Amino acid sequence: MDQLLQHIFNALVLGGTYALLGIGLTLIFGIMNVVNFTHGALYTFGGYAMYLAAVALGLNFFVALPVALVAGLVLGAIIEFTLLRPLRRSDIDTTMLVMIGAGIIMQSGTLWIFGGVAKAVPTPFPAQPLTFGPVSLSYVNLFVLCAAVALIAITYFTINGTKLGRAMRATFQDHDTAALMGVNVSLIYTATFAIGSALASAAGALLGPVYVVTPQMGDLAAVKAFAIVILGGLGSISGATIGGFILAFAEELGAGYISSGYRDAMGFLIIIAVLLVKPTGLFARAERIG
Amino acid sequence: MTRFIAPLFLVVFALLPLGLTDPYLLNALIITGILTICAMSLNLLLGFTGQLSLGHVAFFGIGAYVSALTALGFDVSLPFGLRVTHEGGSPLLGFVLAIVLTGLCGYLIGRLSFRVRGAYFVIVTISFAEVVRLVALNWVELTQGPLALTAIPNMVLPVPSIGDVALRSKMQNYYLVLAVGVASYLLIARLVASRFGRAMRGLKENESLALSLGINATRTLTVAATVSAAMAGAAGSLYAHYIRIIDPDVFLFSYTVTMVIMVVSGGKGTLAGPLVGGIIFGLLPVALRPVMAPEAQWIVYGAILIAILFLMPRGIVPALEGLGERIAARRKAGDKPTDAMPAKMGANP
Amino acid sequence: MSTTSSSAILNVEHVGMKFGGLTAIADLHFDVHEGEILSLIGPNGAGKTTAFNIMTGFLKPTQGRVLFRGRDLSQTRPNEIARLGLARTFQRTSVFADDSVRDNVLIGLHRFGDDTRATALLDRLFPTPAARRAENAVRERAEAIIDMVGLSARAGDKAGSLSYGEQRLVGFALALAVEPKMLLLDEPVSGMNASETQGFVRLIRKVRDEGVTILLVEHDMPMVMEVSDRIVCLNYGRLIAEGPPEAIRTDPKVIEAYLGKSAAKLEQREVAHA
Numbered sequence: 001m002d003q004l005l006q007h008i009f010n011a012l013v014l015g016g017t018y019a020l021l022g023i024g025l026t027l028i029f030g031i032m033n034v035v036n037f038t039h040g041a042l043y044t045f046g047g048y049a050m051y052l053a054a055v056a057l058g059l060n061f062f063v064a065l066p067v068a069l070v071a072g073l074v075l076g077a078i079i080e081f082t083l084l085r086p087l088r089r090s091d092i093d094t095t096m097l098v099m100i101g102a103g104i105i106m107q108s109g110t111l112w113i114f115g116g117v118a119k120a121v122p123t124p125f126p127a128q129p130l131t132f133g134p135v136s137l138s139y140v141n142l143f144v145l146c147a148a149v150a151l152i153a154i155t156y157f158t159i160n161g162t163k164l165g166r167a168m169r170a171t172f173q174d175h176d177t178a179a180l181m182g183v184n185v186s187l188i189y190t191a192t193f194a195i196g197s198a199l200a201s202a203a204g205a206l207l208g209p210v211y212v213v214t215p216q217m218g219d220l221a222a223v224k225a226f227a228i229v230i231l232g233g234l235g236s237i238s239g240a241t242i243g244g245f246i247l248a249f250a251e252e253l254g255a256g257y258i259s260s261g262y263r264d265a266m267g268f269l270i271i272i273a274v275l276l277v278k279p280t281g282l283f284a285r286a287e288r289i290g
Numbered sequence: 291m292t293r294f295i296a297p298l299f300l301v302v303f304a305l306l307p308l309g310l311t312d313p314y315l316l317n318a319l320i321i322t323g324i325l326t327i328c329a330m331s332l333n334l335l336l337g338f339t340g341q342l343s344l345g346h347v348a349f350f351g352i353g354a355y356v357s358a359l360t361a362l363g364f365d366v367s368l369p370f371g372l373r374v375t376h377e378g379g380s381p382l383l384g385f386v387l388a389i390v391l392t393g394l395c396g397y398l399i400g401r402l403s404f405r406v407r408g409a410y411f412v413i414v415t416i417s418f419a420e421v422v423r424l425v426a427l428n429w430v431e432l433t434q435g436p437l438a439l440t441a442i443p444n445m446v447l448p449v450p451s452i453g454d455v456a457l458r459s460k461m462q463n464y465y466l467v468l469a470v471g472v473a474s475y476l477l478i479a480r481l482v483a484s485r486f487g488r489a490m491r492g493l494k495e496n497e498s499l500a501l502s503l504g505i506n507a508t509r510t511l512t513v514a515a516t517v518s519a520a521m522a523g524a525a526g527s528l529y530a531h532y533i534r535i536i537d538p539d540v541f542l543f544s545y546t547v548t549m550v551i552m553v554v555s556g557g558k559g560t561l562a563g564p565l566v567g568g569i570i571f572g573l574l575p576v577a578l579r580p581v582m583a584p585e586a587q588w589i590v591y592g593a594i595l596i597a598i599l600f601l602m603p604r605g606i607v608p609a610l611e612g613l614g615e616r617i618a619a620r621r622k623a624g625d626k627p628t629d630a631m632p633a634k635m636g637a638n639p
Numbered sequence: 640m641s642t643t644s645s646s647a648i649l650n651v652e653h654v655g656m657k658f659g660g661l662t663a664i665a666d667l668h669f670d671v672h673e674g675e676i677l678s679l680i681g682p683n684g685a686g687k688t689t690a691f692n693i694m695t696g697f698l699k700p701t702q703g704r705v706l707f708r709g710r711d712l713s714q715t716r717p718n719e720i721a722r723l724g725l726a727r728t729f730q731r732t733s734v735f736a737d738d739s740v741r742d743n744v745l746i747g748l749h750r751f752g753d754d755t756r757a758t759a760l761l762d763r764l765f766p767t768p769a770a771r772r773a774e775n776a777v778r779e780r781a782e783a784i785i786d787m788v789g790l791s792a793r794a795g796d797k798a799g800s801l802s803y804g805e806q807r808l809v810g811f812a813l814a815l816a817v818e819p820k821m822l823l824l825d826e827p828v829s830g831m832n833a834s835e836t837q838g839f840v841r842l843i844r845k846v847r848d849e850g851v852t853i854l855l856v857e858h859d860m861p862m863v864m865e866v867s868d869r870i871v872c873l874n875y876g877r878l879i880a881e882g883p884p885e886a887i888r889t890d891p892k893v894i895e896a897y898l899g900k901s902a903a904k905l906e907q908r909e910v911a912h913a
Binding site for chain 1: 340342402403405406408409410412413414416417418420421424425427428543544547550554583585586588589591592593595596599600603
């Protein structure tokens with residue numbers, strides 16, 4: 001029972017960052033019909049941006065975090081502008097392959113620049129965890145959970161409560177109609193990709209200090225983000241949020257009670273289950289029939 | 291003119307080792323050949339049915355492990371007190387089992403993943419490969435995990451009147467890979483030209499229309515996935531018995547990426563495409579190795595992939611075909627004025 | 640088999656279709672008789688294409704059922720329906736654009752002369768004499784179909800490079816390749832000029848005379864009136880009239896729903912299309 005509480009807390013922390021990853025990916029797919037294979041690399045990028053800002057530049061932890069987020073935003077905008085914009089009329093397979101190429105370049109570039117040795121990012125939080133009986137909560141984990149929830153809330157507000165969000169939703173519904181209504185679809189695409197990238201980068205910047213930063217940290221993150229998005233239904237933001245937490249709980253409880261080696265296989269088991277039961281994901285909106 | 295590519299390659303690569311003594315280069319050619327077989331098999335799915343499978347390395351790796359374990363033997367305990375022991379046997383049996391079992395995996399994954407299309411399909415295939423890698427890493431009793439399977443015997447072929455011959459030299463392995471490559475090529479060429487190939491093409495170009503013509507999408511795609519997987523499994527077996535040591539890294543996504551680059555650059559959906567792409571990207575590391583680190587090489591590959599998709603999205607072979615057609619058309623136009631269009635089909639307003 | 644008339648090849652039984660809260664078709668009920676040319680007409684958005692998609696298994700109705708030669712199609716997938724002998728063409732030009740006209744028809748003939756499975760597999764992998772004979776037979780059949788629709792001169796050209804009218808003929812040839820007992824044609828002459836349309840009318844009649852029942856959705860009213868044995872008229876997803884062309888032409892409900900009210904709209908559409 002005590003162990004269960006500990007697992008639940010761990011799953012919440014993990015779920016927050018998973019949700020960030022999933023929302024970014026699903027947003028980009030839903031609005032742009034692009035499967036973003038740079039997502040894992042952007043997550044890694046966030047980790048290294050955090051490392052650079054906090055260690056190399058010596059910035060305060062709480063300043064370095066938004067710096068990493070903004071760096072992800074800018075990088076995302078650049079990727080969209082240079083690689084995706086010229087391919088607007090290409091099919092989804094072409095953009096997928098281009099994104100794979102870009103992901104390879106980013107990951108190999110990171111390895112080239114920083115080498116394969118893991119980097120640690122120091123945090124200002126006390127190492128001594130908060131303990132409630134047998135359950136221990138580290139301060140940095142608590143902070144990650146709060147920051148993730150705050151970012152998710154900001155994303156929801158941006159999409160549901162702002163003019164930009166309204167334009168994004170219109171583009172999501174039907175980009176031709178949105179364009180007719182005066183939405184600058186090109187700008188929305190750039191903004192969407194930038195926001196999605198910033199969320200991935202933020203997830204990396206948040207988890208980097210919890211674990212360590214390596215050039216390969218994005219590989220598993222990407223696979224998990226894919227699983228989350230399938231679980232929630234491609235293009236569904238609330239689906240990705242819930243999916244992120246479901247995956248985190250499945251992994252945490254699976255690793256705790258079944259086998260820790262297969263922790264990372266949980267996502268695939270979930271995907272199989274979803275495919276067997278409801279192939280379009282649990283929370284996907286009904287496809288329009290045109 | 292592109293239909294001469296395959297015979298030309300065959301002649302060149304059949305004769306090449308006669309004048310080639312550098313073992314490093316021969317080794318690179320063998321690995322290139324194995325990866326090219328993988329690329330050909332991936333092309334059956336990616337090129338001829340239009341389904342972007344990004345988990346292809348799973349079948350390569352499963353083939354390698356099945357074949358190696360058949361030859362080495364294993365002793366594992368399963369749940370419910372079951373225990374499976376295998377003494378170790380012929381690598382040739384391993385080769386056959388690799389084909390059969392990867393074909394079966396391809397069938398099962400096909401049945402499951404062809405319930406969805408597009409992005410979903412891609413993600414399912416990637417996740418599958420990732421899980422297989424995790425199994426190889428964690429099922430230590432069977433696979434030795436990260437410690438790798440070592441001392442895998444070389445492939446053994448029964449030769450009439452001589453008996454069993456173990457293929458120890460690079461030269462022998464080279465010709466074995468070439469033979470399997472030729473067989474794979476011919477198999478794909480036959481499949482594509484058959485009614486089954488027509489069904490695949492119909493599905494790739496317009497699935498609704500294909501369905502309306504009675505083409506069974508699930509069955510056609512599943513058969514393609516099965517053949518494709520079995521072929522990659524055969525390549526994996528060749529790899530295991532040539533390299534003689536395998537670890538869970540045979541499941542790395544970067545191998546899939548290499549195969550995809552080979553197919554896309556050469557020309558997906560063409561018979562010669564994976565050959566051209568395979569040779570280029572199989573031998574490029576040989577050229578790049580002296581001048582740059584592996585990370586930098588990967589940056590170059592990524593850049594080439596993007597460049598090809600931007601500049602030559604259909605790949606090298608179709609680009610050559612287009613060039614050939616244009617030259618032929620110009621020559622024809624010079625000979626005589628353009629053919630009169632049938633009069634009854636007036637142009638539309 | 641319920642109370643279906645013995646000559647009916649297709650029964651549409653109280654079919655309803657809702658998308659979300661929107662009713663596309665409500666309680667549609669009619670029969671198609673064996674060997675006739677029946678036209679389904681109605682203004683845009685009346686539910687004609689939706690009805691087509693239900694009959695050919697591309698959509699599952701939310702109510703009612705469709706019987707083809709007495710067999711309930713509710714659980715049947717589109718490719719199985721095609722194999723039962725119910726073929727269709729699509730409203731938007733639908734061909735395999737990157738392939739030649741000949742290859743298009745060959746794809747359509749993918750099952751032609753299908754034989755027992757074990758030897759068929761062998762034939763696929765090795766160029767046996769039987770395989771060669773079968774291949775020649777398929778190619779002959781393809782040429783015959785291409786000749787029938789009048790595209791012999793363009794057999795080697797890419798389907799995507801043909802005029803719209805010719806592409807419709809390719810679509811028609813594809814449907815013929817299935818060797819259907821009944822053909823559903825969705826606006827087959829849109830994009831055709833007057834002489835092509837006349838040629839197409841002759842073609843439909845010829846196919847019908849060979850024993851193929853035809854269900855037609857078409858906006859070209861003179862063509863519909865000329866070719867149809869019977870007409871079914873829909874409006875807002877409901878059947879509002881059914882009968883021979885003369886009766887439909889003078890039916891006040893049809894005139895109000897179709898010809899009268901939307902005549903101006905139709906004209907606008909023509910302008911927009913030109």
